[in-house]
Amino acid sequence: MEEHGTTQPGDGTTLVPGPGSAFRRTLLRRMLPAVAAAGLGITGIAGVAHGAAGGPQRTAAADFPTWGTRWVVHADADTRSPAVGMVNASAPGKDRITADYQVDTGRRVCEGSSCSSYMAHLTGPVSGFLTVVAVAIPQDRLPGIPVQGAPPPQPGVSRQEMLARAATWLTADNGAQVSYSQAKVWKDGYRQDCSGYVSMALRLPTPGTNTVGLATDRGLTRPVPLGELKGGDLLIDATGDNNRHVVIFEKWNDAAHSSYTAFEQRGGHGTDHRSLTYGLPGGDAEFTPYRPVAFSD
Structure with missing residues (x-):
């Protein structure tokens, strides 16, 4: 299923974006902040808790737009794990995704000038893990979504x-x-x-x-x-x-x-x-x- 894969030099990370120029991806990252944020359902994620060090803290999933075609959804938070589905299989940006937590894999995935080491755990339209590069947001990780293994933020101590x-x-x-x-x-x-x-x-x-x-x-x-x-x-x-x-x-x-x-x-x-x-x-x-x-x- 990974027919558009490329390899990020030096780190062994497999990229699986669909057809689309790096210029288009960069342009999306610059033009979409307002559009993407409007689609996040800010009031719906205002109470999202943060994952404790032992694992993800399950919360109601938040909704995000995607871009491009044929992004592979993986079984685990590793782009080398088996594919369990695909996002935007039939048209660019067709699918929106819902995610309840994300994982910093330590392996950067890049498409054009946009990179991220995060993979989101999807609850829809397919269950599995998707690189955050596929999500049409200006950040390198999903805003307001807990990161697995990260300690919960505490109020400023001083x-x-x-x-x-x-x-x-x-x-x-x-x-x-x-x-x-x-x-x-x-x-x-x-x-x-x-x-x-x-x-x-x-x-x-x-x-x-x-x-x-x-x-x-x-x-x-x-x-x-x-x-x-x-x-x-x-x-x-x-x-x-x-x-x-x-x-x-x-x-x-x-x-x-x-x-x-x-x-x-x-x-x-x-x-x-x-x-x-x-x-x-x-x-x-x-x-x-x-x-x-x-x-x-």
């Missing part, structure tokens, strides 16, 4: 770690900030909106909780007085008379507490690090201060 993680998105897009989107997910699997950004900084499970969850889940945060804000605390507008929003407090700008510096993922700009007055007298009164429970103080 304020310094959280602020350092928040700063990474300022230059993550080839030196530029990560763009804002409520539908897309970034390469690390987190949603590119304000609550997805905060979830990333806290190392919460991908693709991230929502703004209301950050304010109401006492397993994540607790209210604190405004004057007690410290670096890594949050200011959250969870009522949304205008728009629901959350920012990460870094430091007060002066002794009078008239403004503060914060990390923010905002519409029309993306990741930002700037002075704000949300929640302060004379500022947006809908914002309330909260402290992540991961911090011991």
Whole structure:
């Protein structure tokens, strides 16, 4: 069944993409972020748990689009294992797949400039394992899907770690900030909106909780007085008379507490690090201060 196989030089990995140019694959990877993310069913995978070290943690499968033709589905998470079926056997991109976990095989599969070492465990339309290269997403692994053998992410253990993680998105897009989107997910699997950004900084499970969850889940945060804000605390507008929003407090700008510096993922700009007055007298009164429970103080 592997009639279009090629071999990746030097690593012994067999590729089984269908007909289609490398240019087309690269173009898809560049043009499909919004389309692919729209097909992921973000709300359906928001509660996905992460696999424990002993094996995959079964969850409801998430749905993804594919591209190309004649991608072989294998019996095991190894491209050299027997074929058990095929995706897009009759037409390019005909089949969508559902997957409940993925495996980092350590063996890179490439088609054109797109590569991945991950294989997804399919629950449909065929049961088995498929290279993630066949999935029409811009990432090298499936966003929001647990990785077998990976330890579950834990909330950031220190304020310094959280602020350092928040700063990474300022230059993550080839030196530029990560763009804002409520539908897309970034390469690390987190949603590119304000609550997805905060979830990333806290190392919460991908693709991230929502703004209301950050304010109401006492397993994540607790209210604190405004004057007690410290670096890594949050200011959250969870009522949304205008728009629901959350920012990460870094430091007060002066002794009078008239403004503060914060990390923010905002519409029309993306990741930002700037002075704000949300929640302060004379500022947006809908914002309330909260402290992540991961911090011991």
